[in-house]
Amino acid sequence: MNTPAKENYFFQKIVVIVGTALFIIKVIAWQLTQSIAILTDTLESIINVAAGLFSLYSLYISSKPKDRDHPYGHGKIEFISAGIEGSLITVAGISIIYESVIGIFNVHEIKKLDSGILLIAIAGFINYILGVTAIRKGKKNKSLALISGGEHLKSDTYSTIGLVLGLWVIYFFKIYWLDSLIALIFAMIIIYTGLKIIRRSLAGIMDEADEELIVQLVETLNKNRNPNWIDIHNVRFIKYGSSLHLDCHLTLPWYFNVREAHQELDKLKKVIIDNFGNSFEMFVHVDDCCETISCKICKKANCPYRKYLFDKEILWTKENIEMDNRHNLDK
Numbered sequence: 001m002n003t004p005a006k007e008n009y010f011f012q013k014i015v016v017i018v019g020t021a022l023f024i025i026k027v028i029a030w031q032l033t034q035s036i037a038i039l040t041d042t043l044e045s046i047i048n049v050a051a052g053l054f055s056l057y058s059l060y061i062s063s064k065p066k067d068r069d070h071p072y073g074h075g076k077i078e079f080i081s082a083g084i085e086g087s088l089i090t091v092a093g094i095s096i097i098y099e100s101v102i103g104i105f106n107v108h109e110i111k112k113l114d115s116g117i118l119l120i121a122i123a124g125f126i127n128y129i130l131g132v133t134a135i136r137k138g139k140k141n142k143s144l145a146l147i148s149g150g151e152h153l154k155s156d157t158y159s160t161i162g163l164v165l166g167l168w169v170i171y172f173f174k175i176y177w178l179d180s181l182i183a184l185i186f187a188m189i190i191i192y193t194g195l196k197i198i199r200r201s202l203a204g205i206m207d208e209a210d211e212e213l214i215v216q217l218v219e220t221l222n223k224n225r226n227p228n229w230i231d232i233h234n235v236r237f238i239k240y241g242s243s244l245h246l247d248c249h250l251t252l253p254w255y256f257n258v259r260e261a262h263q264e265l266d267k268l269k270k271v272i273i274d275n276f277g278n279s280f281e282m283f284v285h286v287d288d289c290c291e292t293i294s295c296k297i298c299k300k301a302n303c304p305y306r307k308y309l310f311d312k313e314i315l316w317t318k319e320n321i322e323m324d325n326r327h328n329l330d331k
Helices: 004-033 036-062 079-105 113-141 143-172 178-205 209-222 259-277 291-297 318-322
Strands: 232-242 243-252 280-288
Touching: 004 036, 004 113, 004 143, 004 291, 036 079, 036 113, 036 143, 036 178, 079 143, 113 143, 143 178, 178 280, 209 259, 209 318, 232 318, 243 259, 259 280
Parallel strands: 243 280
Antiparallel strands: 232 243
16 A cells, blocks of 8 residues: 555656656757747756656655654655755746846847747646646645645746747747846746745744644644543644644543543544544643633533533634643633
């Protein structure tokens, strides 16, 4: 049975192979036309291939199981890979700006533009399909490498659409200086994309809180809430590549024995795995309930030790599950 990490690795192989083929197509288009705008697309394809190879290596490393030297697995390599990819994209954008500025002062006629446009349009369409598929698989398997690569491919497609429209204007109206201007505009878009990917990779390396992930966790816990789970707090939900790690405190009835408490933890783990996948581990500190704090928010029926009637359920939110204290009505 394939694990998410192995699925990611196999798909990234496809990305590299297709990316290499698209690069060859764009080189042919550039050779036919000598267009600086098409050159920008070709240069970015070089980055696509190089970044794809970095991602492929990172996914190979992250698919390795935990070992003595890496007790949390190898998933953080994906953040490094994404950072390198973002840096390469940014450098490519800067080099394109340089070529564009030179081109503005050295305007030349562009030949065989119709053939070049057709080749670039075909490559852009394939890029879009590949990018959407990469993002979908990356989100499914919690892989930043695939998501960042997919977003890059999609942004490359949007650039290609604008590029094709601009080239058609040049083709029909023979305004050849537009070639360099188009290249300059898309170079800025490329740089913006690269900086976004670098920002995300740094956030992962620094264990920055993933707001979207925490919100998904809150929704999942509220939907599958168990009456024995009186509250959950001090939550840390962290993603390392395709692996997820949950640290939290769970308040249970004080009279549960060790076996009963462990059964509740198994239920919690099953909820997380069913909604976030098998690449997951959990470290939970169990707190006992306190009647002066917990009884009024506890929905457990037929509790033999209840001191106060149930008053109100506290809805778990991103804010209160991250706090380092048990919930009560006075807050």
